[in-house]
Amino acid sequence: MPGSALRVASRPHKLDRADAAPLSFPDPRPSVVSGPYGYAIAGARCTACGHPNATTAPRCPRCGGEAAAALFGPAGTIWxxxxxxxxxxxxxxxxxxxxxxxxxxxxxxxxxxDGPRLAPRVAQRVRLIARTDNGDPQVEVAR
Amino acid sequence: MSAWIWGVGTSNFGRQTDKLPAELAWEALQEALADADVAHVDAAFVGTVFGSLGVAQRALLGVGLAGIPIVTVENACASGSTALHEAHQAILSGRYERVIALGVEHLTSLFAGPIASDPTDREQATGLLFPGIYAMSASRYMYEHDATAEDLAAVAVKNSRHGALNPRAQRRRALSVEEVLGSRMIAEPLTLFQCAGLSDAAAAAVLGPTRRGSRDVALRASALRSGTSWDHTSRHVWGYDVVRDTARDAYDAAGIEPSDADVLEVHDAFTIGELVTVEALGVDAEGAAPAAVAAGEHSLGGKTPVNPSGGLLSRGHPLGATGVAQLAELVWQLRGEADQRQVADARIGLLETMGGGTAGLDGNACVVAVLQAG
Structure with missing residues (x-):
C-alpha cells in the first residue's frame, strides 16, 4: 500500500508522538494508468498555453490558465x-x-x-511501465 | 534609511543532544546582544524549518525579550536568511528601529538519516530525499559540462580545510579527495562527505540604524524570491534560475557586480550546490566553477574565497539557523575578526541561501544579501 510507505518516511516528532494518529492523506504521486499506447501519466494540459503538467492542479504553473485532464507517455528521455x-x-x-x-x-x-545494475545515463530513452510494488511511477530503459 | 548589523552570535554546530533548541538560541542571542551592546529590540523575525511550536517565543523569553512582535518564518533552507531579509525590510520601511533575526534548528532529535521534504510532496513520496534532489543536479551538471566526481569532491576538500580553522564547525578535519570519494555512497555521485551533516545550532543578529563610532557592518541590500515552475522547459538544473534572478535583484539594489564581492558565504548543502551557485551568482561562468575551485580561486588566500567558515558542508547545516550563521561569518570577516579564517582586506561580502523541497518548483526560496564593512 502506498499509504504505509508514506507513513514510514521521515517525519518530525515521530519519537515523542508515538500515540498520535497515523498520517492519513491521499497519495500525492502522479497517477499511472493503462492507456491506448501503453502506460501513461494522468496529468493535465493548459488550455491556454498548452503546457503539460504531471499533476492535476487546477491551473497551469506557467501561465495560470485553466488545466484540462490529459495523458502523457509512455516514451520519454532521461534528463x-x-x-x-x-x-x-x-x-x-x-x-x-x-x-x-x-x-x-x-x-x-x-x-x-533494475536501475542499480543497468546504471542508466542521461539522454537514454525509457518507457513507462507498471508502478513499483511501493506504488512509485516506474520506467524501463528502452532496448 | 539604511540598516546595519550591530551584532551577531552563534552556538556551536553539530550533534548537541544535551541541549534544547531554546538553549542553543540563548547562546546565540546572548552573544549577539552583547556584541551589539543592547538589551532590547523592537521585534524579532525567526527562521526555523522543523522547529516545534513556540520555539521562537521560548528562545526569546529566555533572554528577556518578551512582549515584542515575533514572526516565525519557514522557507526551507532559506528560513534564517528570510528572517534576516524581513528584519532588514522592516527597518527600511520604518516599521521597527531595532530588530533581531534569529535562526534555530535541532535536527538530530528529528532525523536519523537524510532529511526529507514533506510526505505530501509528490517527489518526496516517490523516494526523492534531499541528497537525491542534489544528486539529480550533479547528474545533469556532469553530463553538460563533463565535470567529474573529483570536481565535486574538490568542493568538500576546500570547505573542510576552511572548517578546520573554525572552532565552532561541526567537521573540523581537513579531508583529502580520496577520503571524500571513499566515504559512504549516499546518492550517486554524492558521497557522505559531500553532504552537510545533521546539525543542531542557532544563530542570531541584531539589526538597527547607523550608529556613530561603531564596528557595525552595513547591510547594503537583500533580496528574496521563490522559484517559478521547474519543468521540462527548464534549461538549467533546479535552483539555478532563482539564484541568478535573486542575485541580480540584490546586485542592482546595492549597485555592485558579482566581481565586487571579496568574500562569499553560499549554500553548499551538497558539493554540487556550491558549483551551481557560484555560477548562478555570476562569480564564475557556466561550467567554469570546477576549474576555479581547482585553481584555488575560492580557497582562503585565493581571488574570491567562498565559504571561509567551512560552509554548510563543514560548519554544519541546521536548516533554519544557516542563513543567520552565514551572516555572522561575513560580519566577522568584514570586521577583520575571523582569526585564522580571515580574508585579507575584505570589504564586500555576499550571502546566498536557497531552499527547496517542492516538486516542480525552481526553489522554495532564495535570499541574496550584500554586506559592506563599515
Whole structure:
C-alpha cells in the first residue's frame, strides 16, 4: 500500500508522538494508468498555453490558465538520474530514480527498473511501465 | 534609511543532544546582544524549518525579550536568511528601529538519516530525499559540462580545510579527495562527505540604524524570491534560475557586480550546490566553477574565497539557523575578526541561501544579501 510507505518516511516528532494518529492523506504521486499506447501519466494540459503538467492542479504553473485532464507517455528521455543508497520508507537500497521528460509531456520523477545494475545515463530513452510494488511511477530503459 | 548589523552570535554546530533548541538560541542571542551592546529590540523575525511550536517565543523569553512582535518564518533552507531579509525590510520601511533575526534548528532529535521534504510532496513520496534532489543536479551538471566526481569532491576538500580553522564547525578535519570519494555512497555521485551533516545550532543578529563610532557592518541590500515552475522547459538544473534572478535583484539594489564581492558565504548543502551557485551568482561562468575551485580561486588566500567558515558542508547545516550563521561569518570577516579564517582586506561580502523541497518548483526560496564593512 502506498499509504504505509508514506507513513514510514521521515517525519518530525515521530519519537515523542508515538500515540498520535497515523498520517492519513491521499497519495500525492502522479497517477499511472493503462492507456491506448501503453502506460501513461494522468496529468493535465493548459488550455491556454498548452503546457503539460504531471499533476492535476487546477491551473497551469506557467501561465495560470485553466488545466484540462490529459495523458502523457509512455516514451520519454532521461534528463537526470541517480541511484540512492539509503533506504527510504519501504524501499530497500539501492534504487534508481530518474527525471524523465515524456515525449510532448511533462518531466516526471520515476524509478528505473533494475536501475542499480543497468546504471542508466542521461539522454537514454525509457518507457513507462507498471508502478513499483511501493506504488512509485516506474520506467524501463528502452532496448 | 539604511540598516546595519550591530551584532551577531552563534552556538556551536553539530550533534548537541544535551541541549534544547531554546538553549542553543540563548547562546546565540546572548552573544549577539552583547556584541551589539543592547538589551532590547523592537521585534524579532525567526527562521526555523522543523522547529516545534513556540520555539521562537521560548528562545526569546529566555533572554528577556518578551512582549515584542515575533514572526516565525519557514522557507526551507532559506528560513534564517528570510528572517534576516524581513528584519532588514522592516527597518527600511520604518516599521521597527531595532530588530533581531534569529535562526534555530535541532535536527538530530528529528532525523536519523537524510532529511526529507514533506510526505505530501509528490517527489518526496516517490523516494526523492534531499541528497537525491542534489544528486539529480550533479547528474545533469556532469553530463553538460563533463565535470567529474573529483570536481565535486574538490568542493568538500576546500570547505573542510576552511572548517578546520573554525572552532565552532561541526567537521573540523581537513579531508583529502580520496577520503571524500571513499566515504559512504549516499546518492550517486554524492558521497557522505559531500553532504552537510545533521546539525543542531542557532544563530542570531541584531539589526538597527547607523550608529556613530561603531564596528557595525552595513547591510547594503537583500533580496528574496521563490522559484517559478521547474519543468521540462527548464534549461538549467533546479535552483539555478532563482539564484541568478535573486542575485541580480540584490546586485542592482546595492549597485555592485558579482566581481565586487571579496568574500562569499553560499549554500553548499551538497558539493554540487556550491558549483551551481557560484555560477548562478555570476562569480564564475557556466561550467567554469570546477576549474576555479581547482585553481584555488575560492580557497582562503585565493581571488574570491567562498565559504571561509567551512560552509554548510563543514560548519554544519541546521536548516533554519544557516542563513543567520552565514551572516555572522561575513560580519566577522568584514570586521577583520575571523582569526585564522580571515580574508585579507575584505570589504564586500555576499550571502546566498536557497531552499527547496517542492516538486516542480525552481526553489522554495532564495535570499541574496550584500554586506559592506563599515
Amino acid at each position: 537526470a538520474t541517480t541511484t540512492i543508497h539509503v533506504a527510504s520508507g519501504n524501499r530497500a537500497a539501492p534504487y534508481t530514480l530518474a527525471y524523465v521528460d515524456l515525449d510532448e509531456g511533462p518531466r516526471v520523477l520515476a524509478h528505473v527498473l
